[in-house]
Amino acid sequence: MQTDLQVWLDHFLYHAGRRSPLPEGDNEGLTAYERRLIADSIATFQLGEQSEGRTLLQAAERFERAHGAEPLARIVQLFISEEQHHAALLGEFMDQHGIARKHSDWTDHVFRWARRLAGFELSTRVLITAELIGIVYYRALERATGCRQLQSLCRILVADELAHVGFESDVLKEIQARRAPVIRAAVALAHGAFLRAVSLVVWLTHRRVLRGAGHSLRTFRRACRDQYTFHLAGPILAARPVPCAESQASSLRGRTNSVPSSACWPPSATAAPTMRARSATPRPSSVIDGCPSSTSPAATSR
Ligand SMILES: [Fe+2]
Numbered sequence: 416m417q418t419d420l421q422v423w424l425d426h427f428l429y430h431a432g433r434r435s436p437l438p439e440g441d442n443e444g445l446t447a448y449e450r451r452l453i454a455d456s457i458a459t460f461q462l463g464e465q466s467e468g469r470t471l472l473q474a475a476e477r478f479e480r481a482h483g484a485e486p487l488a489r490i491v492q493l494f495i496s497e498e499q500h501h502a503a504l505l506g507e508f509m510d511q512h513g514i515a516r517k518h519s520d521w522t523d524h525v526f527r528w529a530r531r532l533a534g535f536e537l538s539t540r541v542l543i544t545a546e547l548i549g550i551v552y553y554r555a556l557e558r559a560t561g562c563r564q565l566q567s568l569c570r571i572l573v574a575d576e577l578a579h580v581g582f583e584s585d586v587l588k589e590i591q592a593r594r595a596p597v598i599r600a601a602v603a604l605a606h607g608a609f610l611r612a613v614s615l616v617v618w619l620t621h622r623r624v625l626r627g628a629g630h631s632l633r634t635f636r637r638a639c640r641d642q643y644t645f646h647l648a649g650p651i652l653a654a655r656p657v658p659c660a661e662s663q664a665s666s667l668r669g670r671t672n673s674v675p676s677s678a679c680w681p682p683s684a685t686a687a688p689t690m691r692a693r694s695a696t697p698r699p700s701s702v703i704d705g706c707p708s709s710t711s712p713a714a715t716s717r
């Protein structure tokens with residue numbers, strides 16, 4: 416593969432050894448009203464985060480063998496482990512605040528079923544859709560509560576999800592780049608339609624929290640669409656510099672500075688694009704801070 420998988424492996428290995436603990440807080444931090452507002456919703460997301468990811472891992476192993484994409488499977492394994500850590504953090508928070516865990520939910524069943532449908536690409540497209548919407552959701556959850564502990568937890572989750580989306584979008588864009596334009600357009604059209612359908616379902620099932628954050632159906636779906644556009648709908652054949660030594664060093668400095676493909680943008684005049692850089696879109700440094708910034712309801716209700 417042309418995507419620099421070694422940089423992503425370094426990123427996930429680094430964070431595997433430095434998992435964030437649950438931010439400190441006390442039972443008073445979450446009011447009774449907030450607990451009622453978020454309980455069912457946060458339990459559904461906690462359930463969704465705790466997948467073992469066996470199907471995805473098997474698909475990644477097959478893809479790696481077929482395309483010489485080592486160490487893709489190892490990255491996916493580390494990435495799944497980070498998702499399970501998200502589930503543990505959310506579960507610990509819920510336990511501290513007396514919020515019951517869920518053991519099944521129809522939306523979780525649908526997502527797991529969809530991820531089993533086919534190979535690595537389809538599984539990854541389903542997954543990235545959930546994560547793009549998850550970024551909007553966790554930001555909304557942060558705004559919907561006055562609980563500092565939950566706000567900090569949401570920021571940790573969003574920081575990790577941005578890196579997940581960065582990795583997945585790099586891989587998906589490379590797959591897309593190999594296709595004829597008409598196939599590429601059809602895939603993008605289908606994925607966009609899937610995102611719109613899922614964002615509607617998430618609105619219907621989590622609207623109390625989303626409304627609590629100031630979202631309407633229109634602003635929420637626009638925020639989801641903006642995430643999709645920012646991460647996946649860019650020009651896929653634009654040149655991007657290979658992550659420079661500085662960016663690789665920065666991935667070892669801290670979690671919010673560790674999204675590899677953004678660290679060297681804009682490229683210097685001397686940075687010659689290589690074959691390895693050809694398939695990915697330039698990712699402005701704002702991705703690190705969670706762009707697009709228009710994901711807040713105020714910014715999206717134009
Ligand atoms: Fe997650």
Ligand SMILES: [Fe+2]
Nearest residue numbers: 498546576579
């Ligand atoms: Fe994720």
